[in-house]
Amino acid sequence: MTQRPxxxxxxxxxxxxxxxxxxKSVDLEIRxxxxxxxxxxxxxxxxxxxxxxCGIVTPTDGRVLADGHDIQKDFRAAREKIGLxxxxxxTDAFETVWATxxxxxxxxxxxxxxAYLEExxxxxxxxxxxxxxxxxxxxxxxxxxxxAKALSHEPRILFLDEPSAGVDVELRHGxxxxxxxxxxxxxxxxxxxxxxxxxxxxxxxxxxxxxxRLVVVEDKDVLMKKLGKKQLExxxxxxxxxxxxxxxxxxxxxxxxxxxxxxxxxxxxxETGIADLLRRLGDxxxxxxxxxxxxxxxxxxxxxxxxxxxxxxxxxAESTAPKGAR
Amino acid sequence: MNWHGVKAIYRFEMARTFRTxxxxxxxxxxxxxxxxxxxxxxxxxxxxxxxxxxxxxxxIPGLIMLSLLSESISNASFGIYMPKWSGTIYEVLSAPVxxxxxxxxxxxxxxxxxxxxxxxxxxxxxxxxPYEIAHPVWMTVFLLLTSITFSLFGFIIGLWxxxxxxxxxxxxxxxxxxxxxxxxxxxxxxxxPTWQKIALFNPVVYxxxxxxxxxxxxxxxxxxxxxxxxGGFLVVCLGAVWWIFxxxxxxxx
Numbered sequence: 245m246t247q248r249p250x251x252x253x254x255x256x257x258x259x260x261x262x263x264x265x266x267x268k269s270v271d272l273e274i275r276x277x278x279x280x281x282x283x284x285x286x287x288x289x290x291x292x293x294x295x296x297x298c299g300i301v302t303p304t305d306g307r308v309l310a311d312g313h314d315i316q317k318d319f320r321a322a323r324e325k326i327g328l329x330x331x332x333x334x335t336d337a338f339e340t341v342w343a344t345x346x347x348x349x350x351x352x353x354x355x356x357x358x359a360y361l362e363e364x365x366x367x368x369x370x371x372x373x374x375x376x377x378x379x380x381x382x383x384x385x386x387x388x389x390x391x392a393k394a395l396s397h398e399p400r401i402l403f404l405d406e407p408s409a410g411v412d413v414e415l416r417h418g419x420x421x422x423x424x425x426x427x428x429x430x431x432x433x434x435x436x437x438x439x440x441x442x443x444x445x446x447x448x449x450x451x452x453x454x455x456x457r458l459v460v461v462e463d464k465d466v467l468m469k470k471l472g473k474k475q476l477e478x479x480x481x482x483x484x485x486x487x488x489x490x491x492x493x494x495x496x497x498x499x500x501x502x503x504x505x506x507x508x509x510x511x512x513x514x515e516t517g518i519a520d521l522l523r524r525l526g527d528x529x530x531x532x533x534x535x536x537x538x539x540x541x542x543x544x545x546x547x548x549x550x551x552x553x554x555x556x557x558x559x560x561a562e563s564t565a566p567k568g569a570r
Numbered sequence: 571m572n573w574h575g576v577k578a579i580y581r582f583e584m585a586r587t588f589r590t591x592x593x594x595x596x597x598x599x600x601x602x603x604x605x606x607x608x609x610x611x612x613x614x615x616x617x618x619x620x621x622x623x624x625x626x627x628x629x630i631p632g633l634i635m636l637s638l639l640s641e642s643i644s645n646a647s648f649g650i651y652m653p654k655w656s657g658t659i660y661e662v663l664s665a666p667v668x669x670x671x672x673x674x675x676x677x678x679x680x681x682x683x684x685x686x687x688x689x690x691x692x693x694x695x696x697x698x699x700p701y702e703i704a705h706p707v708w709m710t711v712f713l714l715l716t717s718i719t720f721s722l723f724g725f726i727i728g729l730w731x732x733x734x735x736x737x738x739x740x741x742x743x744x745x746x747x748x749x750x751x752x753x754x755x756x757x758x759x760x761x762x763p764t765w766q767k768i769a770l771f772n773p774v775v776y777x778x779x780x781x782x783x784x785x786x787x788x789x790x791x792x793x794x795x796x797x798x799x800x801g802g803f804l805v806v807c808l809g810a811v812w813w814i815f816x817x818x819x820x821x822x823x
Contacts, residue, residue, distance in 0.1 A: 350578025
């Protein structure tokens, strides 16, 4: 993989007409040939960022270069290189798969090429459906039609906005496989997601975006270590005044008026130390009634990352109610 | 120029027309035929001649204009409104097409369809009444200019509308009344002097008058003024579209 930036985003800001500031001076470089995941909760600015690069939203400030071309001054050259798969299933219900794919290729300034379009549709297992009207297709197929449209003009950069939204687990894995195949052909892929799992599965690098700011951009492996914290909560039979001295070497914390003991461990390491912890608790007569483990929710992680980026010193692990996001 | 892009949009829009052939071509032809039956044959027989032209033949240019205006507007406004409404406009916005190319594709297709309808009605009229065209070149010029101008106007309405009601309100509340009062079924001379003066404020009067002149050499207003009126409206529409595209109004956040 080369390190040449294929997309350069400089001081990009967007304030919508209503006054909402969706992006706050974002700088980002996407390397050619990588899969880059933009991770963030809903409303963080992921789609705004993508839509600006693709020309759907006009930036308030800053500039974007796609393969060296300014997306505003030199929009033709920039946009020819880019394919976009939108988050929602936006299709022309009455068109056939073939007609809509052909339309997209023409729209992006490319001469009709039946052989290439056939290849795209076959790759996406849509060839048998080429004469079907889009309205007759399932949700998963519609999404693949959108991908076929985005690939119809042989883009070098592909944006996938929430590719897993509304897609079941099996299809999601199929999607991931397909994205990797595209990357192997040299297409640079930028996807947005609010599933940590998806970013972890797919990406070479991950950017975390929150409230319009790019909080962290890291290689996946580095970031996953930061994110991969898990906690074990033990409800104690009798409250403790403090963590016993004999256990002070462990990452333990007392919360809930001394009734809950929280053990934080790293999911990336093989040895979580839980067995050892439980044994030593027994040895020191710390009795508990219940225990459960939880991963930090995405929201907690974001809060932590934002704090870390602001002060560059580690925050104590949050221990609010567990949330569904993983 | 991204001619492939223009072609793609044009083909897409024409495909939409032929997919809904009944609605897009058959229905204006049927409704115009009904006008011929009722006004041309049934009533027209009693009206007699206007300026030396039989009533049935007299109303042909007006009826074509009636369809041309409403079809141009509705086809072009739907063409751009539907992708806005369904969200598929994202693709056009993200494509390497300039606004001029988008306009050529959408307005070109809408105008093509209008011209087709105009010619179809002209052909249908032959079944009911004999007529001749005194100035075929001018007839073609008026047909083309009107189709293009009002497709452009429809395109603007489609951009402006953010619900289906807005899409219908101008054709229904403004264009249809102006067309009916614009001399499609009568000569302005038949009105009282006061109403004649008021009628001159109706832009459609100039369209129908000019178009009728190209058929029979008779007109309510000078043909030069008619041509200038339609040309002027074309310039106004082009200016509006230019401004819309320059500012991204209603299209981009």
